[in-house]
Amino acid sequence: MKNIKQYRLIILFCLCFLAVANVNAQSDWPVPAKENENMSPFLFDDDMVLEGRISYENSCTSCHGTPGQDDFTPMAPPPGDPASDQFQLQTDGALFHKIKMGRGSMPKFEDAFADDELWNIVAYIRSFNKDYKQPLPNMEGVEIPEYSMKLSFDDNIDKLVVKVFAKNQPQPEVSIAAYVMGTFGKYLLGKSQTNELGIAYIDVDPTMPGDEEGKLSVMVKASKGFGRAKMNEEMVMVEPTIRKSAIEGRHIWSTDKMAPVWLKVSFFITVFGVWFVLLFIVIGLRNINKANKEEA
Amino acid sequence: MNQANKNDKSRRKFLQKLGVAGASAVAGSALLLQGCSDSNKSSGNKVKVLTADNKLVEVDVAHLKPGDKIQDLSYLQERGREGIPGKKFVMVVDLAKCKNARKCMKACQSAHQLKPEMHHLNVLEMEDPVRDTSYWMPKTCQHCDNPPCVSVCPVDATFKRQDGIVLIDNERCIGCRFCVAACPYSARTFNWTEPKNSEEFAEVTYDMELNVPQKKGTVTKCAFSADRVREGKLPYCVSACPNGVYYFGDQNEDLVTNGTTKKTVRLSALLDNNAAYTLMPELGTKPSVYYLPPRESKG
Numbered sequence A: 001m002k003n004i005k006q007y008r009l010i011i012l013f014c015l016c017f018l019a020v021a022n023v024n025a026q027s028d029w030p031v032p033a034k035e036n037e038n039m040s041p042f043l044f045d046d047d048m049v050l051e052g053r054i055s056y057e058n059s060c061t062s063c064h065g066t067p068g069q070d071d072f073t074p075m076a077p078p079p080g081d082p083a084s085d086q087f088q089l090q091t092d093g094a095l096f097h098k099i100k101m102g103r104g105s106m107p108k109f110e111d112a113f114a115d116d117e118l119w120n121i122v123a124y125i126r127s128f129n130k131d132y133k134q135p136l137p138n139m140e141g142v143e144i145p146e147y148s149m150k151l152s153f154d155d156n157i158d159k160l161v162v163k164v165f166a167k168n169q170p171q172p173e174v175s176i177a178a179y180v181m182g183t184f185g186k187y188l189l190g191k192s193q194t195n196e197l198g199i200a201y202i203d204v205d206p207t208m209p210g211d212e213e214g215k216l217s218v219m220v221k222a223s224k225g226f227g228r229a230k231m232n233e234e235m236v237m238v239e240p241t242i243r244k245s246a247i248e249g250r251h252i253w254s255t256d257k258m259a260p261v262w263l264k265v266s267f268f269i270t271v272f273g274v275w276f277v278l279l280f281i282v283i284g285l286r287n288i289n290k291a292n293k294e295e296a
Numbered sequence B: 001m002n003q004a005n006k007n008d009k010s011r012r013k014f015l016q017k018l019g020v021a022g023a024s025a026v027a028g029s030a031l032l033l034q035g036c037s038d039s040n041k042s043s044g045n046k047v048k049v050l051t052a053d054n055k056l057v058e059v060d061v062a063h064l065k066p067g068d069k070i071q072d073l074s075y076l077q078e079r080g081r082e083g084i085p086g087k088k089f090v091m092v093v094d095l096a097k098c099k100n101a102r103k104c105m106k107a108c109q110s111a112h113q114l115k116p117e118m119h120h121l122n123v124l125e126m127e128d129p130v131r132d133t134s135y136w137m138p139k140t141c142q143h144c145d146n147p148p149c150v151s152v153c154p155v156d157a158t159f160k161r162q163d164g165i166v167l168i169d170n171e172r173c174i175g176c177r178f179c180v181a182a183c184p185y186s187a188r189t190f191n192w193t194e195p196k197n198s199e200e201f202a203e204v205t206y207d208m209e210l211n212v213p214q215k216k217g218t219v220t221k222c223a224f225s226a227d228r229v230r231e232g233k234l235p236y237c238v239s240a241c242p243n244g245v246y247y248f249g250d251q252n253e254d255l256v257t258n259g260t261t262k263k264t265v266r267l268s269a270l271l272d273n274n275a276a277y278t279l280m281p282e283l284g285t286k287p288s289v290y291y292l293p294p295r296e297s298k299g
């Protein structure tokens, strides 16, 4: 009996050792201590998991596969399965940092995703860990400001002007990121910080094509500490562009649908004309033949 | 266009007069309504769907009704011909990053019901015997702005849409393979035999944007994933690549998005800064697929 117990202990010890070794394999990707302790300012809920899943499926599945299925792409070094201990034993901050900054063949998602979207992905990865309890930062005495924004465009200096308020007071030192919303992703216009008047300026390239009215669809995010705000707006910022259809007008490959009426009419007149002449000749020949026979 | 409208109107009038159509429509929608009402029980199986105002919602599978528009062939045919207004889709292939992972090919073949030997997209090894080097080059249909394949089709089965995508309607295709001969990029393949899993797809309504179900005796080729693009998603191949080879986007917006990193960049800058080129420009086909040279890169 005692023997078996010892045996179990040894196995347990080996398992622990393996787990630690596994973590060690990851630890050759050092994360700065501050980042490592970083915590999500949001409570991971179903909405975050759902959003994270969409981002994950779009951006991560091609290498990491579906979490829990161990179907990641064989690469060197292996990308690994996010549901595995190799990932789950890391802190939220470490996961966040690694997704954000990338390394080697792991792309850097800093420009593609804003911080809250990165936390969505962490929330999704955590949803595969039943034992996970989200560590929460100490929020005692911390007041989360509610930011509101006003966007305008200054066409003298071609800059997007972002004003940030909280309780009608302009807010300094708020980080601002502005994006142009494209069909498949968002294009980073620029990042900036508000000055003491609560105003941030972001350069806009006037050569960017807008729509028929010169509008661009912009998305601006403001964040400082736990306070964040997001705003979408269509703004006239650039020269209007006329969007031409790729099949407009006539081309060398145009099909009959695009042929002008005069062409169709003259085509058919010519074709029927030729048939008519042929028919006329044939009938004429027949009549001559008939007349010949009658005479004979 | 005008003429088409007129045709449409007169046809509609005719149908109205007939009255039968009206009656059947009523019956049809009644069935649909019924379908909705008895779906209160949920199966517990959820799927994500995009609503008309671009919001993602999760609904129970049991709440979805099979009589949806998506099942309607004439709706699909019309939508497939029309394309997406205001867009002009382009692809950029960064040859420096391609490591022949062939994930793009697999994604494409499984999406389009293709056998392993049939390709809409093929990764070719390009050899330079003089310098004794080689590189990998993914090659799809170039969605030419001047497509020779379209001009030779005798039955208007292959056509170009307003968003630049060249598609095939296999309901119309007579299998003459003129287009295969006309395409200078060998982008088209022919269904010589019954397509993969044809029994499974027997009941599926034909969607020309996906070109599934495939049909024996017709031609098939890359469709720039017109079905995905319609939903605002990147093409199958683009999002499957683990190496960041593909960019896809709208030339009118001058923005393209990388399928791996999701980073969106200016198309013009990407092309200019990397000495982009198109395949066989001397033919005047004006491809919509650009290549960035296979040089060593930091990215």
Ligand code: SF4
Pocket (backbone or CB within 6 Å): B152, B153, B154, B155, B156, B157, B158, B168, B172, B173, B174, B175, B176, B177, B178, B179, B180, B218, B219
């Ligand atoms: S094979 Fe089909 S698509 Fe090609 S030219 Fe003939 S009919 Fe047109």
Ligand code: SF4
Pocket (backbone or CB within 6 Å): B140, B141, B142, B143, B144, B147, B148, B149, B150, B166, B182, B183, B184, B185, B186, B187, B188, B221, B285
């Ligand atoms: S690459 Fe070939 S199939 Fe594609 S549009 Fe050009 S000519 Fe047609």
